[in-house]
Amino acid sequence: MQKTILHLDLDTFFVSVERLINSELKNKPLLVGGLSDRGVVAACSYETRGYGVHSGMPMKMAKELCPEAVAIKGNAGTYSNYSDMVTEIIKEQVPLFEKSSIDEFYADLTGMDRFFGCYKYASELRQRILKETGLPISFGLSVNKVVSKVATNEAKPNNQLKIDYGLEKPFLAPLSIKKIPMVGDKTYQMLSNLGLRQVRTIQEMPIDVMQRVLGKNGRIIWKRANGIDHTPVVPFCERKSISTERTFDKDTIDVVKLRGILIAMTENLAYQLRRGEKLTACIAVKIRYSDFNTYSKQMRIPYTSADHILIPKILELFKTLYNRRLLVRLVGIRFSHLVSGNYQINLFDDTEEILNLYHAMDHIRKRYGDKSVIRASAMGARTIGRMQNPFDGRPPIVLAHRKQ
């Protein structure tokens, strides 16, 4: 059956939110992102783009390119709240939607043509969001997710675009291959070296040639270039892993501090597991040295969510991983192989006191917040982890510049 897929994307989302809060920032060049030496641009207003600024670039460089710009640190919690407002409106209006990131939504409008006219309906939805939240939003409407997403990007800023059925290929043909989702810098380099710049060229190629050049991904890119995509709109996002990491303002070699941070991270993520009634069976530690060499090591363990099992294992992994005596730029941990369930108490290792202690600590955290009670050894770490429950079905907050 012919599908109708709508892709909605909030324009320069973080910037728009900042401007809503402080109207003085309107029409001024604006940068949102980390302000320290290590900070990167998470979002930039259209005014700055003329200077060559783009999200993901170091803040320092952006400021050099565009000295007039106002730089703001930003607050993930506020953005999350505004994102939720938009989600609420969409949820009310469409039968099936997927929130694919903090500022992007897919909605399946299949079958609604008969009653409303999808394009009209989508336009009204966009106007409603604009009116109720004040956030500029763009959309693309077509037969599948990929074409809609490309259409949205073409429509931006603050506009809309409909690709009629059958016109997907002609629509994509004149565009740069960079516009196809999943063609990043590397792939673009590789393909342009082969003389491929326009989507049209890929469309005219046989699929086998693409497969020979790029393997399995080649096939997917070819299909996307031809406007073929069958991925469904998935309303619920199942978390496969939870992780946290921290880049230091200044590289460090202070092992006590590193261990403290790892303990704090483990404690926080273990609490998230318990709160979400999950267990993990695979833990990993990641470490990036000052020379940008990144190492990670993982380990299978029996299903657990208990601090006193996870913390020693994480520290053990860190001990084997940290062996270069170099300054460290980043540490992080990840729990994967998640399943629903609760901690199986051990006859010999767990005492009643420790179980009651966990129970009490989790109770306090539930009432007064994640960081209301923590281990003393973890107190050195200022802020780690996340505010929101990772298991509520919402997608993880991914900063705008980070590709998923």
Next chain:
Amino acid sequence: MKFIVSSTYLLKQLQVLGGVINNSNTLPILDNFLFDLKQDKLTVSASDLETTMSSVLNVDSDNEGTIAVPAKLLLETLKTFPEQPLTFVVEDNNTVEISSNHGKYALAYADGAEFPKAVELANPSSTSIMGDILATAIDKTIFAAGNDDLRPVMSGVFFQFSPESLTFVATDAHKLVKYQRTDVTASQVAEFIMPKKPLTLLKGILAGSESDVLIEYNDSNAKFSFENTELICRLIDGKYPNYEAVIPKENPNQLSISRTQFLSSVKRVAIFSNKTTHQIRLKIAGAELNISAEDIDYSNKAEERLTCSYQGDDMQIGFNSRFLTEMLNNLNSDDVSLEMSLPNRAGILTPIDGLDEGENVTMLVMPVMLNS
């Protein structure tokens, strides 16, 4: 070296011994049976270095000698013969020739001297127990033993002998079974941990056996002798955890219920539980036991209500359903009792009826920490 033996008689013995032999051995000689012939007594042995089992067979011969014969080849051949006498003759060219009514078969053999010698027990203590009782004790406990290589002591069954009773204990730190016999005793106090593999073999051989088993043991090895068979195995080295300390003494909440009813409900509800954690929830209020499970990932959900007799406070407790079904399956009483104190302390499962005089079974199962 030459002997004549009945094919089915030999096969029966070899099949028992064959259980010792591992599928893949680091030492190739361990893929063989050792045949040690002394006149009309043929001792056949099989070993995996940890466990060595041997049987004495009566054969027709007046020779002596030792050879190691490939186990797999010999067993496969013997399986196909109908009952008939077989003649084994050792030839000069390192082959042993078997003659049957149908023809001749030659197998390459290895020198018997290469076969690892079974350990001799130095000044052992001993006790004697009826075969069937030992088989029952193993059967009741072995399923609860663990598989964790990091904690080898828990991968075996703990034998605790005293002049008052014999006690067998197995645990994997999540469940524990204690099987006690006060009608059988040992002359002195002794404790050792038996690995699983020889116990499984003994269980298979001794089930239903009326004959006595002589158990000899010292610090490192144990020897089980019965009829014409001997089994020597290395014990698991280490200190068994203090299991008595973890059995809760005060259990004010007591539930009695029909075992089969409880078991079938748990089994049914467990189908709807998470496929990895097998977690189920028991809610007990008044005389009603509510068993429920949920698999959030697939939106599967089940709930059953049973009537039971219950004394104590209303409570809610989570268990891994696997543990409960294993334990309930292993019991054969009509009714069972489940004693509990708190949702984060062990539940104690005991049979209410169906026990022999002097027999005592206690099963412990640890709950999962439910978010209240």
